Amino acid sequence: MLAQMDFLFQATRHAHSYMPMHEHTCYELVYYQTGKGLTRFLDTVYTYTPGTYAIIAAGTLHDERRTQDTDVIFVGFRLPRGELLLKEGLYQDDSSSPILPLLLNMIEEMQEQRAFYAEQLNYYISSIVIAHQRAAATGTSGGSVDHLLYARTFIDENCNQKITIEELAEMVGYSYHHFRHLFKDKFGLSPISYLLRKRIQKAEHLLLHSALPVTAIAMECGFSNDAQFCTMFKREKGESPRAFRQSRAAAKA
Numbered sequence: 260m261l262a263q264m265d266f267l268f269q270a271t272r273h274a275h276s277y278m279p280m281h282e283h284t285c286y287e288l289v290y291y292q293t294g295k296g297l298t299r300f301l302d303t304v305y306t307y308t309p310g311t312y313a314i315i316a317a318g319t320l321h322d323e324r325r326t327q328d329t330d331v332i333f334v335g336f337r338l339p340r341g342e343l344l345l346k347e348g349l350y351q352d353d354s355s356s357p358i359l360p361l362l363l364n365m366i367e368e369m370q371e372q373r374a375f376y377a378e379q380l381n382y383y384i385s386s387i388v389i390a391h392q393r394a395a396a397t398g399t400s401g402g403s404v405d406h407l408l409y410a411r412t413f414i415d416e417n418c419n420q421k422i423t424i425e426e427l428a429e430m431v432g433y434s435y436h437h438f439r440h441l442f443k444d445k446f447g448l449s450p451i452s453y454l455l456r457k458r459i460q461k462a463e464h465l466l467l468h469s470a471l472p473v474t475a476i477a478m479e480c481g482f483s484n485d486a487q488f489c490t491m492f493k494r495e496k497g498e499s500p501r502a503f504r505q506s507r508a509a510a511k512a
Contacts, residue, residue, distance in 0.1 A: 261338070261339070261388055262336045262337065263337045264335070264383075265285045265336055265337060271330050271331075272294070272328070274326060275325065275417075276325050277325075282317075283318075283335055285336060286314065286316055286338065287313075287314075287315045287333060287334070288387065289312060289313040289315070289323075290358070290359065290362055291308065291309060291329060291331055292332065293329060294308075297326070297409060298349065300315055300347065302432060303432065304409065304431045304432045313349050314345050319347060324430065326416055332366065350391070357387075361383050362383075362387070368380055406433070407431070407441055407445050410427050414454050418458050418480070419458070419480055421481065422454060424438070424439065424451055459492060459495050462476055462488070466507075473488070473489070
């Protein structure tokens, strides 16, 4: 048998949850069936999406931050010493790949525990290793993602939450100043300016399409209080939130 399974789990991880840095004594394959988020290992940050999977070697520290609810299967396994090394990274499963069906077969086998189920599990994980190596050899899987694009997407999806530039920089593996410089070069705005613009855009929508009071909109859009919201909104739009709402309502009348 090429590989020997150590553990196998299937779970749903909720949006905005975080798995701190940890390591295993064996290889781990983490398959993302649904959801979106970030995983970091080998000083590299990857964005996972449905159909991607991570290969992580024994002793490698890694974490995981979910921006959406995520259905995940993770399996630990060992390989014969010195016979085969798997390259760590985040890979894209091919639509014709047997990796996901094999993982689902493993889940079923683990639940039913029929005769020789342990041997069958080792057979399945060995088949997965072979399928992965074949895909990697032909260049049909693999590839890291744009860290700055991930940071921007994280802001887009979480602009109503408390976000600091220091946390964003740490998420994507850059120093604070280097991150600010790279982000502005790529998107034309500093991270804090981009965050403010997304919050103002969300506030505009709520002012026009909801009956929420200004204080509630301030909280909903991530501002510390309504005074800060009103100051920032007037600076960006040239009028207060109340005046903005009233003028647009009058124009529709």
